[in-house]
Amino acid sequence: MISCSNHLSREIGSPIPESIAIIMDGNGRWATERGRDRSYGHQAGVETVRRITSECVRLGVKYLTLYTFSTENWSRPQAEIHALMGLVLTSLEDEIFMKNNVRFRVIGDVARLPKDVQDKLHATEEHTRDNSAMTMVVALSYSSRWEITKAVREIAEEWKASGKPETEITEETVSEHLETAFMPDPDLLIRTGGEYRISNYLLWQIAYTELYFTPVYWPDFSEDDLHAAIESYQKRQRRFGKTERQVEHSAKEERERAKE
Numbered sequence: 140m141i142s143c144s145n146h147l148s149r150e151i152g153s154p155i156p157e158s159i160a161i162i163m164d165g166n167g168r169w170a171t172e173r174g175r176d177r178s179y180g181h182q183a184g185v186e187t188v189r190r191i192t193s194e195c196v197r198l199g200v201k202y203l204t205l206y207t208f209s210t211e212n213w214s215r216p217q218a219e220i221h222a223l224m225g226l227v228l229t230s231l232e233d234e235i236f237m238k239n240n241v242r243f244r245v246i247g248d249v250a251r252l253p254k255d256v257q258d259k260l261h262a263t264e265e266h267t268r269d270n271s272a273m274t275m276v277v278a279l280s281y282s283s284r285w286e287i288t289k290a291v292r293e294i295a296e297e298w299k300a301s302g303k304p305e306t307e308i309t310e311e312t313v314s315e316h317l318e319t320a321f322m323p324d325p326d327l328l329i330r331t332g333g334e335y336r337i338s339n340y341l342l343w344q345i346a347y348t349e350l351y352f353t354p355v356y357w358p359d360f361s362e363d364d365l366h367a368a369i370e371s372y373q374k375r376q377r378r379f380g381k382t383e384r385q386v387e388h389s390a391k392e393e394r395e396r397a398k399e
Contacts, residue, residue: 151198151369156326158202159195160348162340163188165332165356178222183358185230194362196239196273198369202322203275206340210248210282224256227279231263240272246318247281276322283342290316319344327372329365331357349375 163184170180188205195203208223236243243263252260260279293316294308314320324344328337333354337345351368353360 151366152373154373155199156369156372157200158204158323158325158327159200160204160206160325160328160341160345161191162206162328162330162332162338163357163360164330164334166358168332169356169358177219178226180356180358181223181226185226187358187360188230189235190362191360191365192235192241192273192275193239194365196241201273202325203273204246204278204319204322204325204341205275206278206281206338208247208279208281209339210251210280210285211339213251213280224253227256228259231259236263236267236270236275240270241267242270242274243267244274244276244321245279246276246286247279248285249280251280274322276319278340281318282339284339286318287313287343313343317343324348327351327368329353329368331355331360331364 166180166184167177168180169183170177173179192203207227212223213220231243235241243266245260245264249257249260260277290313294312298305298308319341324346325341325348328341328345328348329351330337331353333352333356335352341348349372351371353364353368355361355364
């Protein structure tokens with residue numbers, strides 16, 4: 140568990156979540172409360188991404204998925220959308236990925252994005268493809284209902300073409316057709332900004348994910364706040380439908396096997 144007040148020297152015991160998803164909420168409100176334009180909050184949020192990415196790598200997290208821009212966000216004022224797209228271009232710098240040995244992936248309806256943004260996203264994916272410390276997944280022009288609808292259409296077309304019976308469609312079939320097929324489901328979902336909702340984010344994937352909500356706005360979200368979320372996760376028992384006694388028995392058997 141966390142044992143020191145200085146995040147630079149803090150060490151966290153196990154288990155460290157293999158996969159963390161974050162809803163980065165509160166950028167606009169953070170800026171408004173300071174009398175600044177909402178885009179100022181998004182710029183500050185990029186700095187938080189850099190810090191949290193580096194800390195996740197240090198802790199041993201393998202997948203960090205960030206909800207950056209939803210399909211619903213296309214209804215925002217055009218000036219804010221334009222500023223966000225520009226911020227995507229300027230924030231995809233080599234330093235954050237190459238310095239931390241981080242692979243970059245993007246999920247979402249990328250075809251809706253401006254061409255220069257699409258090109259930058261694909262170039263960053265290609266340039267970082269061999270990095271292995273952690274994979275940062277950016278959900279951009281993404282919504283879970285869009286993703287699941289797309290998967291259903293793909294499965295329907297595949298099954299129609301192959302003539303396979305519908306009874307062969309399994310949960311694994313659906314998962315394999317989702318944007319996140321290349322990664323495990325999140326162990327921990329963090330939402331900043333004080334809201335208590337999922338906002339159409341990874342609905343299929345978070346069926347058994349541990350949820351953590353904090354009132355801290357994303358620009359103020361620190362390494363200490365990340366540690367607090369992981370510490371909360373460590374105190375929970377993940378049962379996946381089993382009883383507490385079954386989980387404890389399985390854990391005991393694993394410890395005994397580890398001693399052999």
